[in-house]
Amino acid sequence: MKTIMVDMDDVITDGNFTNFLEEFLGKKINVNDSKVYYRQELIEGKEEEFKKIYQYKNLYENAPLLDGCYEVLKRLNEKYDIYIVTSYIWGKDIINPEENLKNKFQYLKEKLPFINPNKYIFTQNKKLLNFDIRIDDRISGLENGKINLLFNSWSNNTITEKELKEKNIIRVKNWYDIESVLNELDK
Ligand SMILES: [Mg+2]
Numbered sequence: 001m002k003t004i005m006v007d008m009d010d011v012i013t014d015g016n017f018t019n020f021l022e023e024f025l026g027k028k029i030n031v032n033d034s035k036v037y038y039r040q041e042l043i044e045g046k047e048e049e050f051k052k053i054y055q056y057k058n059l060y061e062n063a064p065l066l067d068g069c070y071e072v073l074k075r076l077n078e079k080y081d082i083y084i085v086t087s088y089i090w091g092k093d094i095i096n097p098e099e100n101l102k103n104k105f106q107y108l109k110e111k112l113p114f115i116n117p118n119k120y121i122f123t124q125n126k127k128l129l130n131f132d133i134r135i136d137d138r139i140s141g142l143e144n145g146k147i148n149l150l151f152n153s154w155s156n157n158t159i160t161e162k163e164l165k166e167k168n169i170i171r172v173k174n175w176y177d178i179e180s181v182l183n184e185l186d187k
Pocket of ligand 1: 007011137138
């Protein structure tokens, strides 16, 4: 059985971080327009203030799964050995890591009950691990895979097709697209 690595943030769910930021900054944020690599850069200089209010809030409370995630992952889970690999420690510690780890675990367990919690891997160093297929919204999560799928997101939509081709990465629009790309490659 082939192994698949699935990233969590901005692949399984968007979580609530953008909502927290909008509330904190008191304005709407268009992540597509803000030229940042991590959204937390938008509160530069105000980290302590942000941390006081949000460090123990649940980033995943009431956060929906992205469209198609449940049904496609459930089907893929019959054919592949699926691992969810996700980091839980935020830069500058603005979200409490112990709490975030617990919240991630509970969210995955509740929302994707067909994936055994033994197959959650909490680490930032994804390239240490080997998988046949990788799905991530960050190029940094796609090193080492035989098949690398970049999940389309605000953080990667300026990366050119040429660059992706050079790195052996295929851009996927959504979960249904993942399923059809994998079906096609399996033929
Ligand atoms: Mg991600």
